[in-house]
Amino acid sequence: MDPYGRVAPPAGWSVADLHCHTDCSDGVVTSGEILEIAKSRGIRVIAITDHDMVHGALSAQPLGAARGPRVVVGQEVTTRWQHHIVGLFLNRPVPLFRTVPDTVRAIREQGGLAVIAHPALGLPSSASIKTMTEWLEETTFDGIELDSPYISPRSRDRLLDFYDANSSRLGAAIGGTDAHFGDVGKVVTLFEGETPEDLRSAIETRRTAVARTGLEYPKPGWRVHLKNQRRSLLRLPLYRLKIMLTGNYSKSRD
Numbered sequence: 001m002d003p004y005g006r007v008a009p010p011a012g013w014s015v016a017d018l019h020c021h022t023d024c025s026d027g028v029v030t031s032g033e034i035l036e037i038a039k040s041r042g043i044r045v046i047a048i049t050d051h052d053m054v055h056g057a058l059s060a061q062p063l064g065a066a067r068g069p070r071v072v073v074g075q076e077v078t079t080r081w082q083h084h085i086v087g088l089f090l091n092r093p094v095p096l097f098r099t100v101p102d103t104v105r106a107i108r109e110q111g112g113l114a115v116i117a118h119p120a121l122g123l124p125s126s127a128s129i130k131t132m133t134e135w136l137e138e139t140t141f142d143g144i145e146l147d148s149p150y151i152s153p154r155s156r157d158r159l160l161d162f163y164d165a166n167s168s169r170l171g172a173a174i175g176g177t178d179a180h181f182g183d184v185g186k187v188v189t190l191f192e193g194e195t196p197e198d199l200r201s202a203i204e205t206r207r208t209a210v211a212r213t214g215l216e217y218p219k220p221g222w223r224v225h226l227k228n229q230r231r232s233l234l235r236l237p238l239y240r241l242k243i244m245l246t247g248n249y250s251k252s253r254d
């Protein structure tokens with residue numbers, strides 16, 4: 001970190017946070033606010049990865065192009081057994097509730113990259129090493145999140161061992177905060193260059209690095225948590241139900 005509270009990468013490299021939520025899904029800040037915070041923290045590229053939708057990320061892209069940081073359109077896709085897969089470099093929504101190999105295929109069909117989200121956390125949405133081993137029999141990935149503000153040191157060690165043994169099928173090392181409160185940049189991906197195109201080629205050639213930055217944010221108050229929980233436990237399930245019934249991925253708002 002530099003004296004101004006920004007993440008300072010090695011010369012010629014840039015910082016990306018590849019897992020962030022806005023108030024379009026269960027985040028509590030707007031995409032404009034996230035971009036502003038990210039810029040002040042020295043982040044050059046940010047992936048907006050709202051749950052099961054891309055419209056927030058799509059609408060943030062021109063703002064990012066004009067003022068920075070540049071925006072990668074992403075989606076955190078809910079798969080058939082509730083595990084989360086992040087699609088990056090998307091241009092339309094990825095269908096929900098498919099098997100993981102089918103989800104990876106759907107992401108790649110539109111030119112996207114498929115990343116395993118927050119593994120080894122011991123939550124229903126987070127794949128265990130056993131589950132990922134089964135996935136690898138059927139598919140490969142373009143990347144895997146190797147760190148998270150929520151992972152225990154022991155689980156992270158086991159995850160890194162698993163990655164070392166299977167990196168050719170797991171893809172690039174990815175870091176993303178999974179920020180819901182505008183707390184971007186805690187866990188980041190470092191890459192050579194500065195644009196989304198540079199980032200993409202770094203992921204494709206597996207020349208990325210994951211870093212914990214030590215950035216700190218004030219703890220969100222209970223009202224903010226309540227807002228997040230209401231969106232996560234009420235609004236998103238209703239939105240998913242609507243998609244199941246209508247096939248329509250249009251906006252979800254309070």
Ligand SMILES: [Zn+2]
Pocket residue numbers: 076084117118125
């Ligand atoms: Zn998730």
Ligand SMILES: [Zn+2]
Pocket residue numbers: 019021076178
């Ligand atoms: Zn997430």
